[in-house]
Amino acid sequence: MITTSLRRSALQQVACPTPAPDSGCVQLGHGSGGKMSARLLRERFLPRFGNKYLDGLGDGARVPVEGVEVVVSTDTFVVSPLEFPGGNIGHLAVHGTVNDVAMMGAVPKYLSAGFVLEEGLGFDVLDRILDAMAEASAACGVEIVTGDTKVVDRGKADGLFVNTTGVGFLSDGFRPAPDLARPGDSVLVTGPLGRHGMAIMAAREGLAFEADIESDTASLVPLVEALRVAVGAGVHCLRDATRGGVASALNEIAQASGVGVALSGDLPVPTAVEAACEMLGLDPLYVANEGVMVALVSPEVEADALAALRAHPVGASATRIGHVVAEHQGMVVLRTGLGGTRVVDMLPGDQLPRIC
């Protein structure tokens, strides 16, 4: 039995302060993957760095090398705590970047790794994180080919941050992109939603949920490869549903493609995640996943795509959650249990900061 006071206090701890986007400085919400992040990029980064590769704001860039295109993607990991049920920051650092490369339609091959270590970080923790990176890299078929370690004084970092940058190779004719969604496309998700975010939340706040929730951190490379082989160019968009969850991934696609997304309301949310979200006042559509992607595919290949995904353990519970529509362009709309609809907008700031 959870009292209201516990619920309030938990919420106060986990929620960010109300964002004040014009305060003249960086706020936690700028790291959310939501509206504040988008505005930070649009106002400060793109005007300075903008070029044809960066402007797409995809999960990475496709750049020419010796007449062929390769994919480059980068991600910095700042998750707190460093270790959580189901994994640690080392798993995320490999899976996160490998997955971003895969979302561009490429097979990841090389990783770089750049560490910021805080003075006083125990070698036992560091070793477990490096073990996780080594295991995950081997499982994903990537090699860590170059790296860097920096150390900052005690109190100037939070244990360990790590950046990984991935390079991957493309196959002919397979170029999913956020702006390729078309009305009629089926919107698939490859697994149950919300596990990573709620596992982090439980670890961070010392909350005990009725059922243990583990992070879903996993490589999506085999799922992308399965889709490529099974339905090829029938795959229009791929996006891993990390920061900002499925809601943000679909909003970005809807905006990039100039289409609407209609969700059926029948979402694969595990009971334990649903209960935990209810307790904390969170919406599972916005909770981060680290082993789930959304895939928008032509309706005629939907059955083959689902079969291909379900043949792999990580995609065993792949399912359709909605359709692309020509109406309400740039918006995601959810049919509610009562037969109404509600707009699933991007959040301004963070539900859960420091999630990856």
Next chain:
Amino acid sequence: MITTSLRRSALQQVACPTPAPDSGCVQLGHGSGGKMSARLLRERFLPRFGNKYLDGLGDGARVPVEGVEVVVSTDTFVVSPLEFPGGNIGHLAVHGTVNDVAMMGAVPKYLSAGFVLEEGLGFDVLDRILDAMAEASAACGVEIVTGDTKVVDRGKADGLFVNTTGVGFLSDGFRPAPDLARPGDSVLVTGPLGRHGMAIMAAREGLAFEADIESDTASLVPLVEALRVAVGAGVHCLRDATRGGVASALNEIAQASGVGVALSGDLPVPTAVEAACEMLGLDPLYVANEGVMVALVSPEVEADALAALRAHPVGASATRIGHVVAEHQGMVVLRTGLGGTRVVDMLPGDQLPRIC
């Protein structure tokens, strides 16, 4: 006039605690680029990640893409303070990685950029850093093609950290490497030593030296290209003399190649740097540079190499500082003013932490 007590207090502030390498946790010295860094890599990272690309511990990796080799290099920047005479962390983030790619013999082409922003970082500071990155990228002929921004709560970082990863293209027959030094090679440096480290130190400690010292942060790409065109495979080893300075760069080369290095003692140290080093008890051979490289070249191409370097402003004061010898393998030895010699070993830990 500087009193002894001021000198002691400045030294106590800037020097790291005596390293205790077996304390079971990360210490500042592990980020030095010296012996503790090497041990951390050898004991914790290489056994887990080791592969033919990483094991060379070069400034980057040469990896095959579609039958050709490309260079990938990564560097994370944690310099404190973020802004200093002559530049800011944005200049370092571009020049540092671009230079590492160049040290592998490649022309850098693409950069990724991964930011850790601390809540509360002023947009004015962020804007100046992004401006510097944009300017430096344009000047170096590289494009920032993909990126990531994360935000951590106040007190959990130190303003801003940034990782850049670079991809560069190689030319036929130009593959300098740390293990290619041969007895007889001329040891060249491309500019005056110690400016970056002392500029940081002055900014950090609020020290006023008699003459202003500015960081030498600069792209080394034109110098490498000039050497390639002028003397090609006559260039055996290139290394930018950053963390750990010229001493560490040459020790790494001596060990990788199984040769000795004999320095003449006639080192290009600006008077202001020499005075500042003397005041703080530092040795300019170990002080970081961000726009100086050591180049080991065949003796028969020395004159052409120096001419090529001096034709460019960044290399205008390029000079020979010593030779590679068959004796004292793996060691660097300096001829002193009194006619004796002293061993220039790698330092165990840091002279100057958080330098880049």
